[in-house]
Amino acid sequence: MQDHLSQTFSALADPTRRAMLARLSLGEANVSDLAEPFLGEMSLPAVTKHLQVLEKAGLITKTRKAQWRSCKINGDGLKEAADWMEHYRVFWEESFDRLDTYLKTVTAPPKKGDENV
Amino acid sequence: MQDHLSQTFSALADPTRRAMLARLSLGEANVSDLAEPFLGEMSLPAVTKHLQVLEKAGLITKTRKAQWRSCKINGDGLKEAADWMEHYRVFWEESFDRLDTYLKTVTAPPKKGDENV
Numbered sequence: 001m002q003d004h005l006s007q008t009f010s011a012l013a014d015p016t017r018r019a020m021l022a023r024l025s026l027g028e029a030n031v032s033d034l035a036e037p038f039l040g041e042m043s044l045p046a047v048t049k050h051l052q053v054l055e056k057a058g059l060i061t062k063t064r065k066a067q068w069r070s071c072k073i074n075g076d077g078l079k080e081a082a083d084w085m086e087h088y089r090v091f092w093e094e095s096f097d098r099l100d101t102y103l104k105t106v107t108a109p110p111k112k113g114d115e116n117v
Numbered sequence: 118m119q120d121h122l123s124q125t126f127s128a129l130a131d132p133t134r135r136a137m138l139a140r141l142s143l144g145e146a147n148v149s150d151l152a153e154p155f156l157g158e159m160s161l162p163a164v165t166k167h168l169q170v171l172e173k174a175g176l177i178t179k180t181r182k183a184q185w186r187s188c189k190i191n192g193d194g195l196k197e198a199a200d201w202m203e204h205y206r207v208f209w210e211e212s213f214d215r216l217d218t219y220l221k222t223v224t225a226p227p228k229k230g231d232e233n234v
Contacts, residue, residue: 009130075208091192
């Protein structure tokens with residue numbers, strides 16, 4: 001049994017599942033609309049499996065509306081992973097600062113009167 | 118061949134690898150010091166394999182210092198995943214706002230003169 005954070009990262013480790021979340025970031029969608037763009041490259045059971053992985057990881061929720069099953073993003077499901085990531089922010093900001101310092105040493109200052117630089 | 122973002126999330130989807138990153142967030146460490154806390158529960162080749170996954174995903178870098186191989190976090194390797202996550206921030210902030218609104222409706226206002234509430 002995977003811990004929750006591992007389950008979240010594992011669910012995100014797939015381009016199809018991230019594409020599904022990207023679609024849902026634009027708004028709720030029913031399962032068949034969500035599946036449609038992927039059916040050229042994979043079967044409906046494969047699409048359904050991806051949705052199940054997202055649902056099991058708590059990244060989406062499915063609700064039944066009349067005869068439709070509608071999916072939407074569950075923000076809480078991403079928060080733990082984002083909080084984990086936040087702890088490491090200092091490391092990529094540090095490397096950006098180093099790049100910035102380096103660029104300042106290699107770029108010449110703009111010439112006087114040249115306002116387009 | 119996994120895309121880079123999938124490789125990153127996949128590398129993060131394991132508690133041992135996240136524990137190794139947590140250790141490295143305190144500072145560089147040589148491979149044997151980094152491996153040591155895990156050797157009770159797994160073999161050295163298993164630990165080495167985890168380090169290779171982190172290195173291949175670009176999350177750590179190894180350098181050779183005299184006879185030691187030293188590991189450190191590579192912040193750049195996490196940035197793409199953090200940027201991806203950032204796009205979804207609105208969803209967990211939204212659900213936090215909903216909770217906040219709910220709590221305001223169910224908690225009574227503090228009584229006059231009671232400064233400890």
